[in-house]
Amino acid sequence: MARGPDFPALNPELVADIYRRYRPRGWTIRQSKYRRDHGGNGVADSGLRVLRVPLLIDVNDLHTLLHECGHVHRGHFLVNKPHHLEEHEAEMYALHVLWAEGVETPHLLVRVSRQIVKDAVEKDVLKDIPIDWRAQAWADKGIVAFWRHK
Numbered sequence: 704m705a706r707g708p709d710f711p712a713l714n715p716e717l718v719a720d721i722y723r724r725y726r727p728r729g730w731t732i733r734q735s736k737y738r739r740d741h742g743g744n745g746v747a748d749s750g751l752r753v754l755r756v757p758l759l760i761d762v763n764d765l766h767t768l769l770h771e772c773g774h775v776h777r778g779h780f781l782v783n784k785p786h787h788l789e790e791h792e793a794e795m796y797a798l799h800v801l802w803a804e805g806v807e808t809p810h811l812l813v814r815v816s817r818q819i820v821k822d823a824v825e826k827d828v829l830k831d832i833p834i835d836w837r838a839q840a841w842a843d844k845g846i847v848a849f850w851r852h853k
């Protein structure tokens with residue numbers, strides 16, 4: 704299964720601090736070493752109000768957590784929006800938090816972010832859903848082959 708790149712481990716205190724301040728109230732976050740080793744992506748279960756994320760070690764894991772938090776904080780489980788718009792909003796949330804908290808975002812991580820939005824844009828294009836220009840602009844600078852396969 705595809706996952707993003709590995710980056711150096713972050714200071715655990717920094718990770719814990721960001722986790723504590725950005726986790727959505729009323730939601731449970733389940734970290735998983737298995738998810739980190741075999742996939743890396745996060746999932747938000749709105750029925751159970753659980754965010755499933757990789758074990759939080761590096762900036763890629765933190766980015767995954769903040770992306771899922773972004774879906775909750777931007778109200779994506781309360782109103783219906785096109786998939787690509789939700790992915791773009793979740794990505795902007797995640798990157799802005801990382802930047803606001805002074806966490807270095809490697810160029811490759813930014814490329815990952817663009818690719819996530821690009822994939823979502825392409826799916827919505829196939830469904831004839833009008834594409835938000837901001838999401839399109841972010842996606843247009845993406846690349847195709849960055850995923851490292853395990």
Ligand SMILES: [Zn+2]
Nearest residue numbers: 770774790793
């Ligand atoms: Zn998402």
